[in-house]
Amino acid sequence: GAVVSQHPSRVICKSGTSVKIECRSLDFQATTMFWYRQFPKQSLMLMATSNEGSKATYEQGVEKDKFLINHASLTLSTLTVTSAHPEDSSFYICSARGGTSGRASEQFFGPGTRLTVL
Amino acid sequence: GQQLNQSPQSMFIQEGEDVSMNCTSSSIFNTWLWYKQDPGEGPVLLIALYKAGELTSNGRLTAQFGITRKDSFLNISASIPSDVGIYFCAGQRAGGGSNYKLTFGKGTLLTVNP
Numbered sequence: 001g002a003v004v005s006q007h008p009s010r011v012i013c014k015s016g017t018s019v020k021i022e023c024r025s026l027d028f029q030a031t032t033m034f035w036y037r038q039f040p041k042q043s044l045m046l047m048a049t050s051n052e053g054s055k056a057t058y059e060q061g062v063e064k065d066k067f068l069i070n071h072a073s074l075t076l077s078t079l080t081v082t083s084a085h086p087e088d089s090s091f092y093i094c095s096a097r098g099g100t101s102g103r104a105s106e107q108f109f110g111p112g113t114r115l116t117v118l
Numbered sequence: 119g120q121q122l123n124q125s126p127q128s129m130f131i132q133e134g135e136d137v138s139m140n141c142t143s144s145s146i147f148n149t150w151l152w153y154k155q156d157p158g159e160g161p162v163l164l165i166a167l168y169k170a171g172e173l174t175s176n177g178r179l180t181a182q183f184g185i186t187r188k189d190s191f192l193n194i195s196a197s198i199p200s201d202v203g204i205y206f207c208a209g210q211r212a213g214g215g216s217n218y219k220l221t222f223g224k225g226t227l228l229t230v231n232p
Contacts, residue, residue, distance in 0.1 A: 004160075032218055043121060043206065043222045044161070093160050097218055107220070109153075109160035 002028045004096045006110035013084055014118055021079045021113045023094030029074035030096035034107070035067075038091040050077050084117045091115075124207050124223030131197055132231050139205060139226040140191040147209030150183050150190035151220070155204045164205075165192070197230050204228070 050056040056069035153161035167183035
């Protein structure tokens with residue numbers, strides 16, 4: 001399958017600082033990327049959907065001013081956690097949708113980024 | 119957000135045994151998917167189902183898309199130690215745009231004793 005990378009894989013930051021996480025589709029163009037958050041022993045919860053060149057669509061309850069998403073190119077989306085607090089510590093996973101059929105199997109997940117806020 | 123009802127939450131089995139897990143929803147999905155997630159990794163797609171009633175196999179894995187489009191099951195036959203992990207079901211509704219998004223079940227943690 002297609003490859004999606006995330007950087008960094010792990011990040012530890014102090015409370016109040018901002019952290020940027022990158023999601024890249026390495027061998028395909030992704031018109032849509034999704035950002036998920038996963039707390040320990042829980043499922044993946046969709047945070048937002050981002051389409052290249054347009055504003056992200058956030059899920060209910062997700063603060064768009066806190067979780068800034070930029071999808072500036074067909075291969076890169078970034079999630080910035082602004083003024084991070086310990087409760088933002090989580091596993092952040094992106095996925096990228098390629099192809100034109102719209103089939104769900106064309107959505108590929110990145111390896112995740114473990115964020116720890118001290 | 120909405121989640122699918124996935125059961126069981128966890129399973130402890132002996133190597134060689136068969137495993138079955140399922141997901142149900144109160145609403146219809148047009149696509150059902152099953153993923154496996156290893157610790158500290160992103161989910162990896164195992165099987166995708168696109169048609170009500172569809173039965174699909176991938177090696178020792180078999181999954182079915184329920185006739186009502188509100189449920190799906192995954193079977194793993196002759197389990198091996200590397201089957202250990204968390205299995206998630208996910209559903210997708212029809213249409214484009216934000217409808218490409220997936221709704222995930224809560225996961226089934228599988229432990230296989232050698």
